[in-house]
Amino acid sequence: MTIKTIGIVGSGQMGNGIAHVSALAGYNVKLFDISKIQLDKALATIAGNMTRQVSSDKISEQDREAALEKLSVTDSYEELATADLIIESATEKEEVKREIFEHLRPYISEDTILASNTSSIPITRLASNTDRPEQFIGIHFMNPVPVMELVEIVRGIATDDKTFNLAQEFVDTLGKQTAVAEDFPAFIVNRILLPMINEAIYTLYEGVGTVESIDKAMKLGANHPMGPLQLADFIGLDTCLSIMQVLHDGLADPKYRPCPLLVKYKEAGWLGRKTKRGFYDYRGETPVPTR
Ligand code: NAD
DSSP: OOOOEEEEEOOSHHHHHHHHHHHHTTOEEEEEOSOHHHHHHHHHHHHHHHHHHHHTTSSOHHHHHHHHHHEEEESOHHHHTTSSEEEEOOOSOHHHHHHHHHHHTTTOOTTOEEEEOOSSSOHHHHHHTSSOGGGEEEEEEOSSTTTOOEEEEEEOTTOOHHHHHHHHHHHHHTTOEEEEEOSSTTTTHHHHHHHHHHHHHHHHHTTSSOHHHHHHHHHHHSOOSSOHHHHHHHHOHHHHHHHHHHHHHHHOOGGGOOOHHHHHHHHHTOOBGGGTBSSEEOSSSSOEEOO
């Protein structure tokens, strides 16, 4: 089996990135979302990001044009289901993801491979609710997708070798590296990264440092390219909270309890860059700390 067409469910910051790199690698891409506004935004973002790549000589104008031609959007599960590999990258909520696979079930062919870009929901559990746990796999991209080199590949307990090899090959063709992770809560990168971000939020909550001092401390003191609060805003505070909840529930260790301040930001709808407010306010020219 060769993969020619990629279907992507969810055209948010990750979905549009996956569409971007897949179209540039020569795949036909069908991007699906329940929100027409998000689909329009995704197309504009992809075109803009590719233009930036042309300006910095990372790709040619011909590459950009060819990739944009490969890209289409749809609001029909039936059309999406014609893809060989469907990567779900919708909101990090298990019931949302389950419903998406339910909707796809009547239309997909027996060869279709299903994947999820989930940051933290068990692949085995998502797979077991589909009609094809053997052909289900975690393909976990990093943010921002066009820039980050790593993709985690997560095998569910039932994932077969053929699916695993096809997923590996797909990632290779995107020019990215893979790290294989076992299917335990939050896999490798987020298992290590999110507790650090959560601790940074506790550090703010307990008044040990301000937003600026915490980010400066980790940038200059630990040589991190971004401060942890800046990174939290970049990931999305809803996604950060979901991952901490999955770690807390899945590993039953109080060291993973989400910081109440993270919960408060999520409840306020201050989700970081995507809503223009999180630990920083992005509505002006330069980001300003919100605490
Ligand atoms: P986002 O909020 O930017 O986008 C989510 C998109 O899903 C939205 O466009 C929304 O309209 C759409 N959506 C919601 N319900 C849907 C449905 N039923 N059908 C179709 N589309 C639906 O979120 P994101 O940051 O792009 O995250 C998406 C997935 O990627 C999550 O599973 C997340 O855990 C994972 N992920 C996120 C990051 C990150 O840094 N943000 C990194 C790796 C993986």
